[in-house]
Amino acid sequence: MCGIAGLVSPSLPIDSLKATATAMAQAIEHRGPDAMGVWVEQEQKLAFSHRRLSIQDLSESGAQPMHSHSKRYTIAFNGEIYNFLEIKKPLIDAGFEFRGHSDTEVLLCAIEHWGLEQTIAKAKGMFAIALWDSQTKVLTLIRDRIGEKPLYYGVINGSFVFGSELKAIFAHTPAKALTLNKVAIASFLRHGYISAPNSVFVEVKKLSPGCRIDINLAKQSDWSIANLTPQPYWTVAQSANQPYLYTEQNQSEAISALDEKINKVINEQSIADVPLGAFLSGGIDSTVVSAVLQANTSTAIDTFTIGFEEKSFNEAEFAKEIAKHLGTKHHEHYVNQQDILELVNILPRVYDEPFADASQLPTILVNRFARSELTVCLSGDGGDELFAGYNRYVFTEAVLKKAAALPAVFKSILKALITSVAPGKWDKLYQALNSIAKRKGGAEFGNKLYKMVSLADAKSKAAAYEYLMSYWQQPEQVLKAFNGELAMQSPLSLEDDFINAAMAWDQQWYLPGDNLTKTDRASMAASLELRAPLLDIELIDFAWTVSPELKVRDGKSKWLLREVLYKYVPKELIERPKMGFSVPISQWIRTDLSAWVDELLDKEFIEKQGIFNYAPIQHALLEHRSGSYDHGKKLWTLLMFQAWFKTNIIDG
Known part of the structure; x- marks a missing residue:
């Protein structure tokens, strides 16, 4: 894993250009503490800089920025190409001789042989790439399909700048000199994150997942951000619109196929020249990844869990039992409330753009803990979005179906009755009834009632899901002088096929904007490479060929993924209410x-x-x-x- 940065600045002297590129790289040193490289193309006043976290090919032959064998291409690359050995074989057959064994060199040779478009189509991995073609004078930025690796770019004072994080751009221009983006702030208030292509600043954009931007430096005359138009090379929709290959009629084939693909992907993602382990929270997704990794490893793998003293959101005991069953070398670290609270002050530095998923706090801790033992970890991210794991999918559809069957008058009476009592009082009433019945529970009961009322009141399924995914439903109430439109459409129609469309919405917006932002910044702050096998493009494509009834069955989420997991772990170690990674x-x-x-x-x-x-x-x-x-x-x-x-x- 690494960090990249760079700029094109026609008015800067070469020494200043190199110094600025160096400063931009130093600002993201945490992404790659092992080495730094800077390269300058003097004619076009272009500079690339790179911070290296050595994972593949620890020698100098893996250093970046890297030039292709012909010297035509220069690359600054952040990420991993997991199938680089598969790509490398035909290149060797074609006569390429490799200086080292890094995936970066394979990527460059592939681009020379097949061109960028075909190479990216073949590549499976997470990546943010800056590529210079000295022949066509084209600078290309490109980001992986699902958005695991970030890439910002912008036009500031006549310079084109880019970087893995805003910190790199701040080394070029301080944040206080940039213009706050009201649309982005409104989006943040609604969702808790800022989705691409916006950033918190007007002058800076995020390259959207699955997109590339090409800039011909020989022809570029107007450095306006509005004139730089990214183009998609992959979309969630093209994957989601595949026909179903797996239904209830051939569910056993679906289980076998998914098991086989997960094994293949994890074997590909286990290649590293440094120690590798896995996060194990005790949930379905991380357990699948840990179980398959252990099944394919001859020695005990390292697994990591953060435990909490507050029992209401502590899964460490479950993780310990699973680790014992799998035979992993398990590491657990218990943290108290004070450990987490002390992190609050560093959040604005770790997440250098406003970000409000509170699970960012334990995520930082577990990444720090794992980094104390190794350099690469596998995570279970993506299982919920691919296999319908979120409770909101089933909950929302059930509420909407029941609401549609109710007469309007009855709905109005029910709404008036529920909203006449504050949520906190509903909680106390429910807790009192549970106490009489000698049952636990009651937390958030009032909020759930209010949520049901709002969902039932929604004018459409799309509006209902947008509400469910919102914090401030109407940001204009709190944000001064804002009247913009914030609709974030699903690649599929929420009215026709709710669960599939909700998953598509999450894959397009929530996954890259929230989950992957959270995990990238937390892992990179600890200089840890985090890999998400369940987000491999093979598994994304496969998941969309599985019909919804194999994902949700009898009100239970992730049915198909559970069936695979039961091959490795007894059902009794898994079946319990979903807790999440919250505080x-x-x-x-x-x-x-x-x-x-x-x-x-x-x-x-x-x-x-x-x-x-x-x-x-x-x-x-x-x-x-x-x-x-x-x-x-x-x-x-x-x-x-x-x-x-x-x-x-x-x-x-």
Whole structure:
């Protein structure tokens, strides 16, 4: 894993160009602490810089930026091409002689032999690439299909800049000198992340997953960001629109095929010249990955779990039992509330763009813990989005079906009855009834009731899912002078096939914008390479050939993936309610983080800042602290923006 950066700056002297490229690389040293390389093309005033985390070919022959054998191409590459050995064989047959055994060199030789388009079509992996063609004078940026590796680019003061993180661009131009993007901020308030192609700044864009951008430096005259148009080479829709090959009629074939593909992918992704292990949370996805990796390894693999003292969201005991069954060398590290709270102040540096998925906190911890033992880890990311693992898929469809069957008058009465009582009071009532019945539960009951009412009230399935995926449903209430449109369409129609379309929406927006952003920044902050076998393009394509009834059955998610897992792990070690990787952020906002909250949501600070309306923020905070409503996620988005603003704009 690595970090890349670079710029084209016609007005800069060569020495200044090289110094700037060097500074951009140094800003992302954590992505590649092993080595740094800088290359300058003097005629076009183009510079590439690269930070190296050595994984494949630890020798100098794997160093970057790297030139092709003919010297026509120069590349700065962040990521891994997992099937590089498969690609390499026909290149050897064609007469290519390799200097080393890195996937970067294979990539360059493939581009020389087949061209960029065919090479990317053949390549399976995670990547962000900057490629210079000295013959055509074209600079190309390209990002992997699903968005595992990030890539920012922009036009600032006549220079074209790019980098793996905004930190690299800040080394060219400080954040406080850039223009905040109101549309991006509104998107962040709604979803808790900023989806591509937007970034938090007007002058900077994110290259969308599955896209490339080509810039002819010999012809480029207008360096306006509006004139740089990325083109897709792959879309979620083209994968999702495949016909079903696996249904209930041949479900045993589906189980065998998925098992075979997971084994193939994990074997490909296990190639490394450094120690490799796996995260094991105890959930289905990480257990599948760990189980298959162990089954294909002659010695005990290293598995890693973070445990929490708060039992309500601690899965470490389950992970330990699974590790014992698999025979892994298991590492667990228990953290307390204070360990997590101490991370709050570093979040704006780790995530150098506003980001508000609170599971970012334990994610940072587990990546740090794993890095203390090794350099590469496999994760279970992607299982939910490919095999219908989120409870919201089944829950939403069930609510919408029941709501459609109810007369409008009855729905209105039910809505009035439920919303006449605050969610916090519904929680207390439910907890009291459970106490009488000697059952546990009751947390979030009121919120679930309110959520059901809102879903039932939605004008369409698309509107219902957009609501479900939103924190501030109406960002214009809190964001000053914003009246823009924020609709994020699914590649499939939510009205026709809800569960499939919801998965497609998540693969297009939520997965790259939230989950993969979270894991990339957390792992790279620890200089750990994180690989997600379940997001291999073979598995993505395969998952879309599986009919929904093999993904959700009898109200249970991930049926097909579970069936594969039961080949490796007894059912009793797996079957339990989904917990997720969360922290009690709502509670902490009321208690341990209270002083920090008051500082960031201070009326004078907000009014001087001039971005938000204070009244709705104050209202949400008062309701939350009283316990009548849980606005934890809403407030966390604001707190993450304010912390980011203070760190990057005010303090710089």
